[in-house]
Amino acid sequence: MSEGNTPQEKGAAAAASPPPQEQALVPLEARLPAPPTNGPPPGHGRKRARRLVLGILLLVVAALGAGGGWYWWQQRQAMALPAGIAWGNGRIEAEQVDIAAKTPGRLAEVLVEEGAMVRAGQVLARMDTREAEAALRRAQAQLGQARRVLEARQAAVAQQQSQLQLAEAELARTRSLVQSGYATRQALDQRSSARDVAAAALNTAMAQIGEAEQAIQAAAEEVERLQAQLADSVLTAPLDGRVQYRLANPGEVLGAGGRVLTLLDITNVYMSVFLPTQEAGRVAIGAEGRIVLDALPDYVLPAHVSFLSPQAQFTPKAVETRSERERLMFRVKLRIEPDLLRRYAEQVRTGLPGTGYVRLDPAVAWPVWLQPGRRAS
Secondary structure, X not given: OOOOOOHHHHHHHHHHOOOHHHHOOOOHHHHOXXXXXXXXXXXXXXXXXXXXXXXXXXXXXXXHHHHHHHHHHHHHHHHHOOOOEEEEEEEEEEEEEEEEOOOOEEEEEEOOOOOOEEOOOOEEEEEOOHHHHHHHHHHHHHHHHHHHHXXXXXXXXXXXXXXXXXXXXXXXXXXXXXHHOOOOHHHHHXXXXXXXXXXXXXXXXXXXXXXXXXXXXXXXXXXXXXXXHHHHOEEEOOOOEEEEEEOOOOOOEEOOOOEEEEEEEEEEEEEEEEEOHHHHOOOOOOOEEEEEEOOOOOOOEEEEEEEEOOOOEEOOOOOOOHHHXXXXXXXXXXXXXXXXXXXXXXXXXOOOEEEEEEEOOOOOOOOHHHOOOOOOO
Protein backbone atom coordinates (compact mmCIF):
# COMPACT_ATOMS: atom_id res chain seq x y z
CA MET A 1 0.00 0.00 0.00
CA SER A 2 1.47 3.36 -1.03
CA GLU A 3 2.43 5.85 1.73
CA GLY A 4 1.76 8.93 -0.54
CA ASN A 5 -1.32 11.11 -0.38
CA THR A 6 -4.58 9.61 -1.57
CA PRO A 7 -6.23 11.03 -4.68
CA GLN A 8 -8.86 12.66 -2.46
CA GLU A 9 -6.22 14.44 -0.42
CA LYS A 10 -4.40 15.61 -3.55
CA GLY A 11 -7.61 16.97 -4.93
CA ALA A 12 -8.36 18.86 -1.74
CA ALA A 13 -4.90 20.44 -1.75
CA ALA A 14 -5.28 21.48 -5.36
CA ALA A 15 -8.62 23.06 -4.60
CA ALA A 16 -7.19 24.96 -1.61
CA SER A 17 -4.29 26.58 -3.51
CA PRO A 18 -5.00 29.18 -6.18
CA PRO A 19 -3.82 28.62 -9.74
CA PRO A 20 -0.31 29.87 -10.70
CA GLN A 21 -1.71 32.95 -12.45
CA GLU A 22 -3.45 34.10 -9.26
CA GLN A 23 -0.38 33.34 -7.08
CA ALA A 24 1.66 35.80 -9.13
CA LEU A 25 -0.79 38.56 -8.18
CA VAL A 26 -0.46 37.97 -4.40
CA PRO A 27 2.16 40.24 -2.68
CA LEU A 28 5.39 38.61 -1.55
CA GLU A 29 4.77 39.54 2.11
CA ALA A 30 1.44 37.67 2.01
CA ARG A 31 3.15 34.57 0.69
CA LEU A 32 5.88 34.49 3.43
CA PRO A 33 5.27 32.27 6.50
CA ALA A 34 3.94 34.04 9.58
CA PRO A 35 6.59 34.87 12.29
CA PRO A 36 6.55 32.79 15.46
CA THR A 37 4.26 34.07 18.12
CA ASN A 38 6.76 33.60 21.03
CA GLY A 39 9.08 36.62 20.05
CA PRO A 40 8.95 40.15 21.58
CA PRO A 41 5.89 42.14 20.75
CA PRO A 42 6.08 44.87 18.09
CA GLY A 43 7.64 48.10 19.34
CA HIS A 44 9.66 46.39 22.11
CA GLY A 45 13.03 47.62 20.68
CA ARG A 46 11.76 51.19 20.51
CA LYS A 47 10.76 51.05 24.19
CA ARG A 48 14.24 49.83 25.21
CA ALA A 49 15.86 52.64 23.20
CA ARG A 50 13.60 55.22 24.87
CA ARG A 51 14.53 53.89 28.34
CA LEU A 52 18.26 53.99 27.47
CA VAL A 53 18.02 57.59 26.21
CA LEU A 54 16.07 58.55 29.33
CA GLY A 55 18.78 57.02 31.57
CA ILE A 56 21.54 58.89 29.74
CA LEU A 57 19.60 62.14 30.05
CA LEU A 58 19.20 61.58 33.79
CA LEU A 59 22.97 61.01 34.17
CA VAL A 60 23.73 64.17 32.20
CA VAL A 61 21.29 66.17 34.31
CA ALA A 62 22.87 64.80 37.50
CA ALA A 63 26.37 65.68 36.29
CA LEU A 64 25.27 69.16 35.29
CA GLY A 65 23.61 69.57 38.66
CA ALA A 66 26.79 68.55 40.50
CA GLY A 67 28.92 70.83 38.35
CA GLY A 68 26.46 73.65 38.77
CA GLY A 69 26.42 73.11 42.51
CA TRP A 70 30.21 73.24 42.68
CA TYR A 71 30.27 76.35 40.50
CA TRP A 72 27.60 77.95 42.66
CA TRP A 73 29.58 77.18 45.84
CA GLN A 74 32.76 78.63 44.34
CA GLN A 75 30.93 81.74 43.21
CA ARG A 76 29.33 82.09 46.64
CA GLN A 77 32.75 81.87 48.27
CA ALA A 78 34.15 84.46 45.87
CA MET A 79 31.23 86.82 46.46
CA ALA A 80 31.61 86.42 50.23
CA LEU A 81 35.27 87.53 50.12
CA PRO A 82 36.27 91.15 50.66
CA ALA A 83 37.86 92.97 47.75
CA GLY A 84 41.37 92.64 49.20
CA ILE A 85 41.42 88.82 49.27
CA ALA A 86 42.07 86.59 46.25
CA TRP A 87 41.55 82.84 45.93
CA GLY A 88 42.41 79.94 43.68
CA ASN A 89 42.26 76.16 43.47
CA GLY A 90 45.24 73.91 44.10
CA ARG A 91 46.57 70.74 45.66
CA ILE A 92 48.73 70.10 48.71
CA GLU A 93 52.37 69.50 47.82
CA ALA A 94 55.59 69.01 49.79
CA GLU A 95 59.28 69.35 49.06
CA GLN A 96 60.82 66.02 48.09
CA VAL A 97 64.31 64.80 48.99
CA ASP A 98 65.92 61.90 47.14
CA ILE A 99 68.03 59.43 49.13
CA ALA A 100 70.63 58.19 46.64
CA ALA A 101 73.86 56.21 46.52
CA LYS A 102 76.92 58.46 46.28
CA THR A 103 79.15 55.77 44.75
CA PRO A 104 78.31 52.80 42.50
CA GLY A 105 77.60 49.54 44.28
CA ARG A 106 75.11 46.90 45.30
CA LEU A 107 72.27 47.76 47.66
CA ALA A 108 72.56 45.54 50.75
CA GLU A 109 69.39 46.41 52.69
CA VAL A 110 66.52 48.88 52.94
CA LEU A 111 65.27 49.41 56.47
CA VAL A 112 62.05 51.41 55.87
CA GLU A 113 58.85 50.99 53.90
CA GLU A 114 56.73 53.48 52.00
CA GLY A 115 54.67 55.66 54.30
CA ALA A 116 57.02 55.29 57.28
CA MET A 117 57.84 58.37 59.36
CA VAL A 118 61.60 58.90 59.79
CA ARG A 119 63.76 61.18 61.90
CA ALA A 120 66.83 63.14 60.88
CA GLY A 121 69.91 60.92 61.14
CA GLN A 122 67.93 57.67 61.07
CA VAL A 123 69.56 54.87 59.04
CA LEU A 124 67.38 54.13 56.01
CA ALA A 125 69.50 51.79 53.85
CA ARG A 126 72.99 50.32 53.51
CA MET A 127 75.16 49.56 50.51
CA ASP A 128 77.36 46.46 50.19
CA THR A 129 80.77 47.51 51.58
CA ARG A 130 82.84 44.33 51.28
CA GLU A 131 85.00 45.60 48.42
CA ALA A 132 85.46 49.00 50.06
CA GLU A 133 86.44 47.38 53.35
CA ALA A 134 89.07 45.23 51.59
CA ALA A 135 90.42 48.30 49.79
CA LEU A 136 90.58 50.15 53.09
CA ARG A 137 92.64 47.38 54.66
CA ARG A 138 95.08 47.51 51.76
CA ALA A 139 95.34 51.28 51.99
CA GLN A 140 95.96 51.12 55.72
CA ALA A 141 98.71 48.54 55.16
CA GLN A 142 100.32 50.81 52.55
CA LEU A 143 100.12 53.71 54.97
CA GLY A 144 101.88 51.69 57.65
CA GLN A 145 104.59 50.64 55.19
CA ALA A 146 105.13 54.25 54.10
CA ARG A 147 105.53 55.33 57.70
CA ARG A 148 108.14 52.62 58.32
CA VAL A 149 110.03 53.72 55.22
CA LEU A 150 109.99 57.28 56.51
CA GLU A 151 111.40 56.17 59.85
CA ALA A 152 114.21 54.27 58.10
CA ARG A 153 115.07 57.23 55.95
CA GLN A 154 115.04 59.57 58.91
CA ALA A 155 117.57 57.26 60.58
CA ALA A 156 119.66 57.33 57.40
CA VAL A 157 119.61 61.11 57.45
CA ALA A 158 120.83 61.14 61.04
CA GLN A 159 123.64 58.78 60.09
CA GLN A 160 124.61 60.88 57.09
CA GLN A 161 124.62 63.98 59.25
CA SER A 162 127.12 62.27 61.60
CA GLN A 163 129.25 61.24 58.63
CA LEU A 164 129.24 64.79 57.34
CA GLN A 165 130.21 66.20 60.73
CA LEU A 166 133.10 63.72 60.95
CA ALA A 167 134.27 64.54 57.44
CA GLU A 168 134.19 68.27 58.17
CA ALA A 169 136.21 67.75 61.38
CA GLU A 170 138.81 65.66 59.53
CA LEU A 171 139.05 68.30 56.83
CA ALA A 172 139.59 71.08 59.38
CA ARG A 173 142.32 69.12 61.20
CA THR A 174 144.09 68.23 57.96
CA ARG A 175 143.97 71.86 56.84
CA SER A 176 145.63 72.89 60.13
CA LEU A 177 148.32 70.21 59.70
CA VAL A 178 149.01 71.36 56.16
CA GLN A 179 149.52 74.90 57.39
CA SER A 180 151.95 73.59 60.05
CA GLY A 181 153.75 71.43 57.51
CA TYR A 182 152.81 68.15 59.12
CA ALA A 183 150.44 67.03 56.31
CA THR A 184 150.61 67.07 52.57
CA ARG A 185 148.41 68.85 50.12
CA GLN A 186 147.25 65.48 48.85
CA ALA A 187 145.89 64.53 52.28
CA LEU A 188 143.96 67.80 52.37
CA ASP A 189 142.39 67.04 49.00
CA GLN A 190 141.34 63.60 50.20
CA ARG A 191 139.66 65.02 53.31
CA SER A 192 137.90 67.63 51.22
CA SER A 193 136.62 64.98 48.83
CA ALA A 194 135.37 62.86 51.73
CA ARG A 195 133.50 65.86 53.10
CA ASP A 196 131.83 66.46 49.72
CA VAL A 197 130.76 62.81 49.48
CA ALA A 198 129.19 62.95 52.97
CA ALA A 199 127.32 66.16 52.11
CA ALA A 200 125.95 64.61 48.89
CA ALA A 201 124.82 61.51 50.78
CA LEU A 202 123.03 63.68 53.30
CA ASN A 203 121.23 65.59 50.54
CA THR A 204 120.15 62.30 48.96
CA ALA A 205 118.84 60.96 52.27
CA MET A 206 116.91 64.16 52.93
CA ALA A 207 115.36 63.99 49.45
CA GLN A 208 114.26 60.42 50.17
CA ILE A 209 112.56 61.67 53.31
CA GLY A 210 110.51 64.05 51.14
CA GLU A 211 109.49 61.15 48.91
CA ALA A 212 108.51 59.07 51.93
CA GLU A 213 106.42 61.92 53.33
CA GLN A 214 104.61 62.27 49.98
CA ALA A 215 103.92 58.52 49.97
CA ILE A 216 102.50 58.78 53.49
CA GLN A 217 100.26 61.68 52.46
CA ALA A 218 98.94 59.77 49.42
CA ALA A 219 98.28 56.65 51.49
CA ALA A 220 96.55 58.68 54.20
CA GLU A 221 94.32 60.39 51.61
CA GLU A 222 93.36 57.00 50.17
CA VAL A 223 92.46 55.77 53.65
CA GLU A 224 90.33 58.88 54.25
CA ARG A 225 88.62 58.47 50.88
CA LEU A 226 87.72 54.85 51.59
CA GLN A 227 86.55 55.71 55.09
CA ALA A 228 84.31 58.42 53.64
CA GLN A 229 83.02 55.93 51.07
CA LEU A 230 82.15 53.50 53.84
CA ALA A 231 80.41 56.28 55.74
CA ASP A 232 78.45 57.26 52.61
CA SER A 233 77.38 53.64 52.14
CA VAL A 234 75.09 54.10 55.15
CA LEU A 235 72.15 56.16 53.85
CA THR A 236 70.54 58.28 56.54
CA ALA A 237 67.62 60.69 56.62
CA PRO A 238 68.74 64.33 56.27
CA LEU A 239 65.53 65.58 57.90
CA ASP A 240 62.31 64.56 59.58
CA GLY A 241 59.85 63.33 56.98
CA ARG A 242 57.81 60.53 55.48
CA VAL A 243 58.96 57.90 52.98
CA GLN A 244 57.04 58.68 49.80
CA TYR A 245 58.55 56.14 47.40
CA ARG A 246 60.82 53.11 47.68
CA LEU A 247 62.66 53.02 44.37
CA ALA A 248 65.17 50.15 44.78
CA ASN A 249 65.35 46.77 46.48
CA PRO A 250 68.21 44.87 48.14
CA GLY A 251 70.49 43.18 45.63
CA GLU A 252 70.10 45.80 42.91
CA VAL A 253 73.26 47.39 41.52
CA LEU A 254 73.06 51.18 41.51
CA GLY A 255 75.19 53.73 39.74
CA ALA A 256 76.49 56.91 41.29
CA GLY A 257 73.41 58.93 42.19
CA GLY A 258 71.08 55.94 41.95
CA ARG A 259 67.92 56.74 43.94
CA VAL A 260 66.82 54.41 46.72
CA LEU A 261 64.08 56.39 48.49
CA THR A 262 62.16 59.63 48.18
CA LEU A 263 61.28 61.51 51.35
CA LEU A 264 58.65 64.19 51.88
CA ASP A 265 59.71 67.14 53.99
CA ILE A 266 56.63 67.36 56.19
CA THR A 267 57.76 70.73 57.53
CA ASN A 268 57.68 72.29 54.05
CA VAL A 269 54.14 71.70 52.81
CA TYR A 270 52.42 74.15 50.50
CA MET A 271 49.68 74.75 47.94
CA SER A 272 50.25 76.47 44.61
CA VAL A 273 47.42 78.69 43.37
CA PHE A 274 47.29 80.71 40.18
CA LEU A 275 46.26 84.35 40.16
CA PRO A 276 45.73 86.77 37.26
CA THR A 277 48.03 89.71 36.69
CA GLN A 278 45.90 92.31 38.46
CA GLU A 279 45.84 90.21 41.63
CA ALA A 280 49.36 88.73 41.46
CA GLY A 281 50.80 92.23 41.17
CA ARG A 282 49.47 93.00 44.65
CA VAL A 283 50.85 89.86 46.32
CA ALA A 284 53.78 90.37 48.70
CA ILE A 285 56.20 87.69 49.86
CA GLY A 286 55.20 86.81 53.41
CA ALA A 287 51.58 87.88 52.93
CA GLU A 288 49.04 85.97 54.99
CA GLY A 289 47.08 83.15 53.40
CA ARG A 290 44.51 80.52 54.25
CA ILE A 291 43.98 77.00 52.94
CA VAL A 292 40.73 75.02 53.09
CA LEU A 293 40.94 71.38 51.97
CA ASP A 294 38.06 69.57 50.34
CA ALA A 295 38.69 66.64 52.70
CA LEU A 296 38.62 68.95 55.76
CA PRO A 297 36.13 71.67 54.83
CA ASP A 298 35.52 72.57 58.48
CA TYR A 299 39.11 73.52 59.24
CA VAL A 300 41.08 76.58 58.08
CA LEU A 301 44.86 76.17 57.78
CA PRO A 302 47.03 79.28 58.29
CA ALA A 303 49.65 79.87 55.60
CA HIS A 304 51.85 82.57 54.11
CA VAL A 305 53.16 83.43 50.64
CA SER A 306 56.65 81.93 50.27
CA PHE A 307 57.07 82.23 46.49
CA LEU A 308 55.69 84.27 43.59
CA SER A 309 56.58 83.22 40.07
CA PRO A 310 58.35 85.99 38.12
CA GLN A 311 56.86 84.76 34.85
CA ALA A 312 53.27 84.27 33.76
CA GLN A 313 52.15 80.88 32.50
CA PHE A 314 49.07 78.98 31.45
CA THR A 315 47.59 77.29 34.49
CA PRO A 316 47.84 73.48 34.57
CA LYS A 317 45.00 71.01 34.10
CA ALA A 318 44.74 70.59 37.87
CA VAL A 319 42.88 73.90 37.95
CA GLU A 320 39.26 72.94 37.42
CA THR A 321 37.94 76.18 35.94
CA ARG A 322 38.45 76.30 32.19
CA SER A 323 38.38 80.09 32.09
CA GLU A 324 41.34 80.14 34.48
CA ARG A 325 43.29 77.63 32.39
CA GLU A 326 42.86 79.72 29.28
CA ARG A 327 44.44 82.82 30.82
CA LEU A 328 48.03 83.59 31.65
CA MET A 329 48.41 83.41 35.41
CA PHE A 330 51.14 83.74 38.04
CA ARG A 331 51.89 80.86 40.37
CA VAL A 332 51.75 81.74 44.06
CA LYS A 333 52.99 79.28 46.69
CA LEU A 334 51.14 79.24 50.01
CA ARG A 335 53.25 77.51 52.65
CA ILE A 336 51.56 76.04 55.71
CA GLU A 337 53.08 77.14 59.01
CA PRO A 338 55.85 74.67 60.04
CA ASP A 339 54.85 74.67 63.72
CA LEU A 340 51.38 73.46 62.81
CA LEU A 341 52.84 70.75 60.58
CA ARG A 342 55.10 69.48 63.35
CA ARG A 343 52.14 69.11 65.70
CA TYR A 344 50.15 67.16 63.13
CA ALA A 345 52.97 65.38 61.30
CA GLU A 346 51.13 62.06 61.17
CA GLN A 347 48.14 63.67 59.42
CA VAL A 348 50.11 65.45 56.69
CA ARG A 349 49.05 64.23 53.24
CA THR A 350 49.96 65.43 49.76
CA GLY A 351 47.76 65.55 46.68
CA LEU A 352 44.65 66.72 48.54
CA PRO A 353 42.69 69.34 46.55
CA GLY A 354 41.44 72.51 48.12
CA THR A 355 41.19 76.28 47.91
CA GLY A 356 43.88 78.78 48.79
CA TYR A 357 43.21 82.37 49.83
CA VAL A 358 45.70 85.27 49.75
CA ARG A 359 45.28 88.59 51.52
CA LEU A 360 46.33 91.28 49.06
CA ASP A 361 45.65 94.21 51.38
CA PRO A 362 46.97 93.94 54.98
CA ALA A 363 44.28 96.38 56.10
CA VAL A 364 41.49 94.01 55.06
CA ALA A 365 40.27 91.70 57.82
CA TRP A 366 39.74 88.02 57.18
CA PRO A 367 36.12 86.89 57.12
CA VAL A 368 34.97 85.03 60.21
CA TRP A 369 34.71 81.77 58.26
CA LEU A 370 38.41 82.05 57.29
CA GLN A 371 39.78 82.51 60.78
CA PRO A 372 42.42 79.81 61.56
CA GLY A 373 40.90 76.72 63.12
CA ARG A 374 37.32 77.92 62.58
CA ARG A 375 34.66 76.30 60.47
CA ALA A 376 35.01 77.33 56.79
CA SER A 377 31.40 77.71 55.65
